[in-house]
Amino acid sequence: MIEAVDVAKVYRRGRTEVRALAGVSLTVPKGEFLSVMGPSGSGKSTLLNLLGALDVAGSGSLRIDGRELSRMKDDELSAFRRERLGFVFQFFNLMPTMTALENVMLPGLLSGRGQVELRRRAETLLETVGLGGRTHHRPDELSGGEMQRVAVARALLMEPAVLLADEPTGNLDSRTGAEVLRMLREATRERGLTVVMVTHDLKAAEVGDRIVRLADGLIVGDERVVHEQAA
Numbered sequence: 640m641i642e643a644v645d646v647a648k649v650y651r652r653g654r655t656e657v658r659a660l661a662g663v664s665l666t667v668p669k670g671e672f673l674s675v676m677g678p679s680g681s682g683k684s685t686l687l688n689l690l691g692a693l694d695v696a697g698s699g700s701l702r703i704d705g706r707e708l709s710r711m712k713d714d715e716l717s718a719f720r721r722e723r724l725g726f727v728f729q730f731f732n733l734m735p736t737m738t739a740l741e742n743v744m745l746p747g748l749l750s751g752r753g754q755v756e757l758r759r760r761a762e763t764l765l766e767t768v769g770l771g772g773r774t775h776h777r778p779d780e781l782s783g784g785e786m787q788r789v790a791v792a793r794a795l796l797m798e799p800a801v802l803l804a805d806e807p808t809g810n811l812d813s814r815t816g817a818e819v820l821r822m823l824r825e826a827t828r829e830r831g832l833t834v835v836m837v838t839h840d841l842k843a844a845e846v847g848d849r850i851v852r853l854a855d856g857l858i859v860g861d862e863r864v865v866h867e868q869a870a
């Protein structure tokens with residue numbers, strides 16, 4: 640599903656060079672929930688930006704959902720991003736003047752799909768994330784956890800192959816964060832969705848199937864998470 644081979648990224652600022660990623664190889668099978676950890680500056684956001692086709696790698700190969708990103712033109716990349724990838728961010732990034740329902744429908748409206756079908760799907764997704772009763776609330780009428788649930792529903796609208804989450808619980812208290820993660824875990828498991836989540840929080844990371852650790856732009860750890868069996 641995701642296959643990165645020797646992916647490197649150097650940022651140049653005047654005469655200084657920063658090797659944000661120094662050759663990362665990583666395979667994430669379909670349906671896996673991967674957590675990425677590492678100290679500040681280790682390259683986590685850079686990796687997520689490359690996986691999200693928001694930036695291009697300097698070298699190496701990056702295949703997602705069978706497509707080699709380096710061979711795609713800008714308009715192909717935006718279409719790929721819109722149709723195959725879902726994003727969840729630390730600060731939710733909801734439109735403040737729109738209701739929860741409108742926020743969830745938004746990626747679909749931009750893609751030109753029919754309103755009636757989109758509305759039905761958005762309502763179903765809001766039910767799935769436990770917000771069936773909040774469809775007409777605007778973000779300032781929702782709690783942080785509810786806003787992040789709306790963001791998860793929005794990320795799922797286009798039925799992406801991969802969901803990328805950047806510190807999705809970074810702005811939530813630990814209990815609310817855990818609830819959002821449980822909901823994310825269930826919603827993605829039902830859909831066989833591949834998830835890559837960057838987090839500083841080990842508890843959050845352990846919700847995933849596997850934890851990859853970065854340091855200085857390299858993978859320095861890669862372990863499976865052992866989950867207790869439900870009784």
Ligand SMILES: Nc1ncnc2c1ncn2[C@@H]1O[C@H](COP(=O)(O)OP(=O)(O)OP(=O)(O)O)[C@@H](O)[C@H]1O
Nearest residue numbers: 650651652657659678679680681682683684685686
């Ligand atoms: N646009 C940019 N221009 C120049 N340098 C950059 C740019 N983006 C990132 N860097 C540098 O690349 C390195 C990796 O940054 P990155 O943001 O990927 O780290 P991170 O692990 O996500 O850190 P944090 O946990 O603080 O968000 C850092 O040294 C950073 O300063």
